[in-house]
Amino acid sequence: MKEQRNMHRSRMPEQSNDYRVVVFGAGGVGKSSLVLRFVKGTFRDTYIPTVEDTYRQVISCDKSVCTLQITDTTGSHQFPAMQRLSISKGHAFILVYSITSRQSLEELKPIYQQVLAIKGSVENIPVMLVGNKSDETQREVETKDGEAQAAAWKCAFMETSAKMNYNVKELFQELLNLDKKRNMSLNIDGKRSSKQKRADKLKGKCSVM
Numbered sequence: 571m572k573e574q575r576n577m578h579r580s581r582m583p584e585q586s587n588d589y590r591v592v593v594f595g596a597g598g599v600g601k602s603s604l605v606l607r608f609v610k611g612t613f614r615d616t617y618i619p620t621v622e623d624t625y626r627q628v629i630s631c632d633k634s635v636c637t638l639q640i641t642d643t644t645g646s647h648q649f650p651a652m653q654r655l656s657i658s659k660g661h662a663f664i665l666v667y668s669i670t671s672r673q674s675l676e677e678l679k680p681i682y683q684q685v686l687a688i689k690g691s692v693e694n695i696p697v698m699l700v701g702n703k704s705d706e707t708q709r710e711v712e713t714k715d716g717e718a719q720a721a722a723w724k725c726a727f728m729e730t731s732a733k734m735n736y737n738v739k740e741l742f743q744e745l746l747n748l749d750k751k752r753n754m755s756l757n758i759d760g761k762r763s764s765k766q767k768r769a770d771k772l773k774g775k776c777s778v779m
């Protein structure tokens with residue numbers, strides 16, 4: 571039995587080299603838009619419900635490279651078994667609501683509780699609470715309310731706009747920075763702008779390309 575398990579593992583050595591980020595949130599808050607803006611640099615105004623998509627990008631990790639794997643989930647009505655599986659496999663989590671919907675922030679609560687239940691504690695797990703659609707004027711959730719929720723959850727917080735491309739790369743880099751066990755950068759060496767190099771110096775870390 572034991573031998574079989576080991577054989578199985580050795581056939582998939584690349585697995586351990588993946589850094590898995592899972593994006594959760596109610597339907598329509600902009601999960602897919604954030605992921606597509608980040609991965610492809612595109613934005614669309616039409617709403618196409620997502621089943622579940624995973625995107626991969628090579629990033630640098632501890633002086634080597636690894637695969638950043640981003641799973642864009644279907645929303646808060648994901649199958650419970652699928653939700654549990656993505657949480658147990660995930661290394662880091664992005665919890666998205668829309669600043670135009672207080673309800674969408676409410677819908678994150680059971681998801682956060684489940685992350686907590688499965689991971690035991692979120693203290694050593696990168697979690698970012700994200701208020702998306704910051705470009706919208708019909709605001710239902712104030713920035714300070716998002717900040718307060720993040721403080722209660724002991725996680726990081728950011729407002730973004732996938733539409734205006736505001737804070738999108740920053741979101742992913744900040745999330746990676748939260749992981750103290752690895753030194754990860756979206757940037758595969760040598761291509762940083764002077765602005766980013768300055769930011770690196772300040773933080774003592776690498777940053778976005």
Ligand SMILES: Nc1nc2c(ncn2[C@@H]2O[C@H](COP(=O)(O)OP(=O)(O)O)[C@@H](O)[C@H]2O)c(=O)[nH]1
Nearest residue numbers: 597598599600601602603614615703731732733
């Ligand atoms: N104004 C605005 N609309 C957005 C933003 N992000 C997404 N949307 C729109 O919100 C709708 C839902 O986006 P989508 O990414 O499919 O949401 P998902 O269900 O969470 O994946 C779409 O019509 C998007 O165009 C944003 O930052 N600002």
Ligand SMILES: [Mg+2]
Nearest residue numbers: 601602619620
């Ligand atoms: Mg979607």
